[in-house]
Amino acid sequence: DMGGHDTYMHKEISEQADAVDRVLRGRIDEKFSTVHLGGLNLDAREARGIRRVKILGCGTSYHAGMIGASLIEGLARIPADSEPASEFRYRNPVVDPDTLYIAVSQSGETYDVLAAVQELKRKGARVLGVVNVVGSAIAREADGGVYVHAGPEVCVVSTKCFTNTVVAFALLALHLGRIRDLSVADGKRIIEGLRKLPGQIQEILEGEEDIKKLAAEYADAKSMMFIGRVRGYPVALEASLKLKEISYIHAEAYPASELKHGPLALIEPAMPTVAIVPNDSLLEKNRAAMEEIKARSGKILAVAHQVQEKADHTIIVPKNEDELDPILMGIPLQLLAYHTALALGRDIDKPRNLAKSVTVE
Numbered sequence: 491d492m493g494g495h496d497t498y499m500h501k502e503i504s505e506q507a508d509a510v511d512r513v514l515r516g517r518i519d520e521k522f523s524t525v526h527l528g529g530l531n532l533d534a535r536e537a538r539g540i541r542r543v544k545i546l547g548c549g550t551s552y553h554a555g556m557i558g559a560s561l562i563e564g565l566a567r568i569p570a571d572s573e574p575a576s577e578f579r580y581r582n583p584v585v586d587p588d589t590l591y592i593a594v595s596q597s598g599e600t601y602d603v604l605a606a607v608q609e610l611k612r613k614g615a616r617v618l619g620v621v622n623v624v625g626s627a628i629a630r631e632a633d634g635g636v637y638v639h640a641g642p643e644v645c646v647v648s649t650k651c652f653t654n655t656v657v658a659f660a661l662l663a664l665h666l667g668r669i670r671d672l673s674v675a676d677g678k679r680i681i682e683g684l685r686k687l688p689g690q691i692q693e694i695l696e697g698e699e700d701i702k703k704l705a706a707e708y709a710d711a712k713s714m715m716f717i718g719r720v721r722g723y724p725v726a727l728e729a730s731l732k733l734k735e736i737s738y739i740h741a742e743a744y745p746a747s748e749l750k751h752g753p754l755a756l757i758e759p760a761m762p763t764v765a766i767v768p769n770d771s772l773l774e775k776n777r778a779a780m781e782e783i784k785a786r787s788g789k790i791l792a793v794a795h796q797v798q799e800k801a802d803h804t805i806i807v808p809k810n811e812d813e814l815d816p817i818l819m820g821i822p823l824q825l826l827a828y829h830t831a832l833a834l835g836r837d838i839d840k841p842r843n844l845a846k847s848v849t850v851e
């Protein structure tokens with residue numbers, strides 16, 4: 491049932507304020523400025539012993555894991571990174587008893603992720619799942635985890651589950667941080683930021699008409715560049731994947747800092763750039779990157795907290811805490827991909843060559 495929407499993708503994008511509300515519900519502990527995660531199966535002593543976090547997923551879940559890694563590293567101060575599960579399992583990785591492994595999957599059935607979990611468990615590692623589908627194969631195989639509570643996702647491409655997965659990682663990062671050395675004040679600051687998310691998501695969704703007009707403006711591009719820095723880079727990667735999957739427009743994602751090391755050669759009027767430009771300590775650096783693009787006559791659409799003079803257009807999103815900004819900045823770009831694909835007459839819920847869950851190798 492599409493509930494009055496023309497596609498499941500549109501329905502799922504539109505449900506995100508409620509979905510985020512669900513992943514937060516019953517988990518926040520105001521008294522101790524932390525969160526409770528019932529299924530984690532990891533006590534405080536074990537949590538203090540973790541030396542590294544390795545996150546594994548595919549596609550959109552891998553991108554959500556990248557933001558998850560930066561949340562864990564930022565809030566819990568544990569070195570963390572995200573890797574495609576498929577790459578991990580084929581490179582005979584060192585499996586380390588002091589590393590916490592986290593498998594990320596919407597469906598909980600993706601073969602490459604499941605196989606990585608099984609290999610890790612065989613070698614005695616502790617593996618948690620950040621999974622949407624309750625009781626799925628990966629959820630059952632993991633030692634514990636956090637359910638994402640996005641609700642059923644029918645469209646082949648993932649939207650609301652991406653957002654909820656990142657919020658689930660913010661909860662996990664806050665939990666680990668408060669066991670290690672995140673202060674009460676910082677815990678409170680993140681909790682207040684989390685509580686603001688549903689309202690801010692709704693505010694972004696209300697700007698859909700403007701994003702639709704922008705999509706019409708960019709839909710004739712043969713190719714698009716997406717750039718961001720540090721926290722903005724996974725947002726760029728995910729936005730570029732979404733555009734490719736449903737519109738079939740070629741897109742590249744790069745850290746803005748890497749532009750001058752090669753991809754700047756691609757910039758010309760026919761290759762527009764989407765720039766992720768949060769008001770954080772890297773704002774000036776991002777402005778400099780936009781200037782380099784302008785100098786090559788590249789067209790720029792910025793996603794930012796205030797109008798960007800260097801850009802041809804700016805989509806303004808509400809500001810949250812720096813750590814949580816990537817969650818909000820991804821949402822208008824889901825709508826941009828959606829309306830671009832719609833303008834091009836694509837079959838949005840069933841893009842060519844793709845399946846909802848990849849249960850084979």
Ligand code: F6R
Nearest residue numbers: 549550551595596597600647648
């Ligand atoms: C992207 C998309 C795919 C999935 C990937 C992993 O929109 O849908 O990239 O994210 O196949 O699927 P799950 O999360 O079910 O393991």
